[in-house]
Each structure stands twice: as C-alpha cells, then as structure tokens.
Amino acid sequence: MRIRLWNARGSEQISETGTSYVYKTAASAALDLIRRRRSGLPTESLDVVDAPAPALDPEQSLAATELGRAVDAAVDTIPASRRPVVRMYLMGYPREEIAALMGWTEAKTRNLLYRGLADLREALTARGIGPRTA
C-alpha cells in the first residue's frame, strides 16, 4: 500500500481527490490482503492476532465447548431474517451499529433483535439451557 501511495505522490490522483484516493488505495490493499490470506499466500504483517483466551482446566474446557455447540445450534434455528442481527448482538455490537450497517431504522432493528432473542431463548430452553434462577 505504501508503494501504491508513493507511486501516486504528486500526481493528479492524489492531489485532486486528496484523502479519498488514500482511502480507495487502503480499501484496495485490504481486499488484496484478504484474497492472499484466503488463497494461503504469504501476507504482510497486517494480520490481527487476538489475545489468547484464559486457559481452562480440561473439564471446564469440555463443558464450555459443549455449551458453545449448544448455543451455536440454538442460534442456527433462528429464522434467517433475524439470525444475523442476533449474532451481531451476541458479538457485542450495539443496536445503532447494526441499524447503520444494514440501513434500517432503529425501530426495525429493535423489532428484529427482540424477536430473534425470543427465538433464541425458546431454542435454548428446548435444549435445557434456561435463564439463571436466583
């Protein structure tokens, strides 16, 4: 990407449209990186390495894996129109970001999310995973 910008320096491309060209170049470079990564080709050091999850003992690890599979299976039963919204919610995205990404109103997003979460609750309960009782 630096090479692309270096080659474009001083040209009309970069002086006229300014930062817009920089962003287009960055997006293009990112797409190239993703393609290379998927095809197994070596990439530059742009890969993000997530922090390792805290280690669990084997018994806890097995239980977590089983629970994870059950939750995943429950999520898979949610109708396709609502499932991505629930997945985003479970990944920690706020409703505003979901609405912005899909171009939905806040009301539509809230409706889909609440109905999707109700579906998930039902599916989890059917698998014996219920809300925590006090």
Next chain:
Amino acid sequence: MTGSQLRDIYTRSLTKRADCPSPEALEALITRAGDEESRLATLDHVMSCVACKQDFELLRAIHAAEQVNTQARTRRSVTPWLAAAVVLVAAGALTVTQLQRPNPTRGSSPSSDIALVGAMNGSLVWRAIPGAVRYDVEIVDASGVTIFHESAADTTAALPKTLPSGSLSWWVRATLRDGSERRSAIIPMR
C-alpha cells in the same frame, strides 16, 4: 445464564468456517451494495466465522474512516456556499431596506405631513405634529448625499457652523409614538 455469559460463550465458540464469502461480498456488506437478502447471508456468515469477522473489521474500519473524511469535506465545501448565500441574503435585505428608506433624491412618494418653516437665526425650524417622539433632520446636497443629520425632540435643529457651497435642501422625518413615520417635503435652503 445471563446475557453477558451467553455472549461470552458465543464468542468463545467461534471458529473458522468453510465456504467463506468473497472479499467483494464483504465489501458489499459494508458499503450496503446489492440486495438485502445477500447482505444478510454474508453477515450471518461473518458473525459466526473468526476469519471473516477479522476481514470484515478491517474493511469496516477503512470505510468508517472514509465516511468521516467525506463528511468533513462536505462540511468544508458547503461552508463557502453557505457564506455566499448569507452574503447574498444580507445584500438583498440591505437593498430592500435602502429602497424603503425615505430618500428625497429618489422622489419616492414625498408627503408633506410635516410643515417646514425654514432657516431662522441659525436654526432649522418646522411645525410639530401630534404623537411625534423624535424628529430627524437632514441637509442634502444636489446629488442627494446627506451632509448633515441631527435628531431632535423638539422642532428646531441648530445649523452647522459651516456648510458647503452649492445647492442644498433639507427635510424632516418624524417618528411617532406607535413607531410609524411621517416626513416633510424636501425644500431648498434659502
């Protein structure tokens, strides 16, 4: 199970899935290109695949930065137009105000609500009218330029010590208690 525990279990259970969408599909999701059904299918995969989630966040960060930059550029480009528009409106309003201002040189509906007496003993004198709270007296030259102005509460105004030579005229405008105005005819000074 609480909501945060459910989120924790879900994020921990994420793995790399097969049949990942193309980079172009990820880009379409972020730029909202294409039909909603396809974008929902891509999103469904992205939010359940570690590798695609990472790629999605990379593209999303670039797109978000571009959006912020575009908005800033739009604001910058709108500002000069806005300034020009304000200047035009202000100029228009000023023109209208000037046109409405009683100006004897334009001969716009001169009325003779105020009777002018004349220059006497170094003062300009006129007749009072009922309800007047202030009088403005002006002396203008042949080209209509105001060379003397004074406000008065009564019906006289002391003439300036020196006046330019040439043809001079004077007139009076009265402001009434209700805010309305009356004015005299414009007459030559003798």
